[in-house]
Every structure is written in C-alpha cells, then in structure tokens.
Amino acid sequence: QKEVEQNSGPLSVPEGAIASLNCTYSDRGSQSFFWYRQYSGKSPELIMFIYSNGDKEDGRFTAQLNKASQYVSLLIRDSQPSDSATYLCAVNPGGGGYNKLIFGAGTRLAVHP
Amino acid sequence: KAGVTQTPRYLIKTRGQQVTLSCSPISGHRSVSWYQQTPGQGLQFLFEYFSETQRNKGNFPGRFSGRQFSNSRSEMNVSTLELGDSALYLCASGTSGGETQYFGPGTRLLVL
Numbered sequence: 362q363k364e365v366e367q368n369s370g371p372l373s374v375p376e377g378a379i380a381s382l383n384c385t386y387s388d389r390g391s392q393s394f395f396w397y398r399q400y401s402g403k404s405p406e407l408i409m410f411i412y413s414n415g416d417k418e419d420g421r422f423t424a425q426l427n428k429a430s431q432y433v434s435l436l437i438r439d440s441q442p443s444d445s446a447t448y449l450c451a452v453n454p455g456g457g458g459y460n461k462l463i464f465g466a467g468t469r470l471a472v473h474p
Numbered sequence: 475k476a477g478v479t480q481t482p483r484y485l486i487k488t489r490g491q492q493v494t495l496s497c498s499p500i501s502g503h504r505s506v507s508w509y510q511q512t513p514g515q516g517l518q519f520l521f522e523y524f525s526e527t528q529r530n531k532g533n534f535p536g537r538f539s540g541r542q543f544s545n546s547r548s549e550m551n552v553s554t555l556e557l558g559d560s561a562l563y564l565c566a567s568g569t570s571g572g573e574t575q576y577f578g579p580g581t582r583l584l585v586l
Contacts, residue, residue, distance in 0.1 A: 393573070407574055459530045460566070461519050462517075462566075464516055464517040466516045
C-alpha cells in the first residue's frame with residue numbers, strides 16, 4: 362500500500378463547477394497535510410495546508426481533514442481553466458519538528474470552458 | 475522576500491560523471507529539503523538539512539549526498555551518474571519543522 366494515495370485522473374470539470382480532489386494516507390501519526398499545485402514544466406506551488414480535523418477555507422479553496430478516516434480533500438469552487446494543473450497531496454508523517462513530505466502521485470485536473 | 479533559488483536550471487551529463495546542484499533558501503529559513511521528481515516515481519524525498527546537519531534521509535543510494543553551509547545555502551551531489559538519475563531535482567525551503575515548505579524552480583538533469 363502506498364503511503365499517500367490519490368486518484369491520478371484526469372478529473373474533468375466544466376468552468377464554474379466545484380472540483381473535488383481526494384487523498385488518503387497510511388501513517389496514522391501524520392501531523393500536517395498540504396496541497397500543492399503543479400503546472401506542466403513548473404515546480405509545485407503551495408495551495409493550502411491543514412493541521413486540525415475539519416475544514417479550512419482560503420478564497421475558492423477549502424481543505425478538509427479527517428484524521429480518523431485518514432482522509433484529506435481539496436475543494437475548488439468556481440473552477441477556472443487556469444486551475445487546470447496537477448494537484449499533489451503531501452503529508453508530513455512526523456511531527457517531530459522535521460521537514461519531510463511524502464507525496465501522492467497527483468491528480469490531474471482539467472477545467473474546460 | 476526573494477523566493478527559493480536553484481542553480482543551474484538545466485544540466486546535461488553523461489553516465490559516470492558527477493554533478494553538484496545548489497539551492498539558496500528563503501531568507502530566514504534554516505531548513506532545506508531535496509526531492510527528486512520523475513514521471514515514474516513521482517516526487518520523492520531525498521534528505522533534509524537544518525543548521526548544517528542532515529536531519530532526515532530518504533531511501534536513496536549513497537551516491538546522493540548533500541551539505542548545508544552556515545548561510546543555509548545547500549548543495550546536493552550525485553556521483554557516478556546513471557541514466558535513471560535523469561529527473562527534476564527540487565529543493566524546498568522551510569522553517570524549523572513540520573510547517574510549510576516552499577519549492578524552488580528546480581534543476582532539470584538529463585543523463586545521457
């Protein structure tokens with residue numbers, strides 16, 4: 362079983378719709394969770410981070426964390442063609458004060474006009 | 475604040491050679507982590523340096539090594555290059571630990 366799993370997609374949504382991206386992780390002791398966006402040929406760009414159970418909203422983005430189910434999700438409201446990219450879920454399995462991210466394979470999102 | 479910078483941006487090497495990549499973190503950040511990204515394996519953690527000490531290491535062979543200087547700049551070295559080392563090498567800058575990391579633009583290495 363992979364440590365961080367994502368559906369590779371592509372996830373295709375029409376412009377203006379809600380895109381829902383999901384991620385599960387295997388290490389129950391994981392402390393912090395991140396969503397990065399990566400455009401083709403570019404480096405990952407931080408979108409959201411979440412540490413506590415529940416929802417966290419930032420503009421059109423909402424991250425949801427359920428530690429009991431070991432599940433993280435990212436909702437993108439009012440999706441735009443410029444949101445078309447690969448979305449990477451990352452987990453810091455430690456919490457002991459070090460920086461190590463375990464990444465999922467990424468979900469490719471395509472927003473069509 | 476300036477972002478994370480990496481040099482060089484592109485490199486072409488041949489098998490058996492060695493390569494050194496450089497990363498300058500965001501000002502004030504003392505943690506530098508290195509990652510390898512390939513189409514087949516995705517993004518994989520190589521190692522992390524904090525205050526000139528390697529604090530964590532991924533599952534890569536000893537040909538991959540790194541160091542960090544007192545100004546937090548970091549270098550990684552790959553010796554005896556193999557074709558499979560062709561990848562995008564990313565460094566990420568962060569604070570003490572467990573918090574957000576910001577990626578540089580990456581160094582694209584091609585091994586022929």
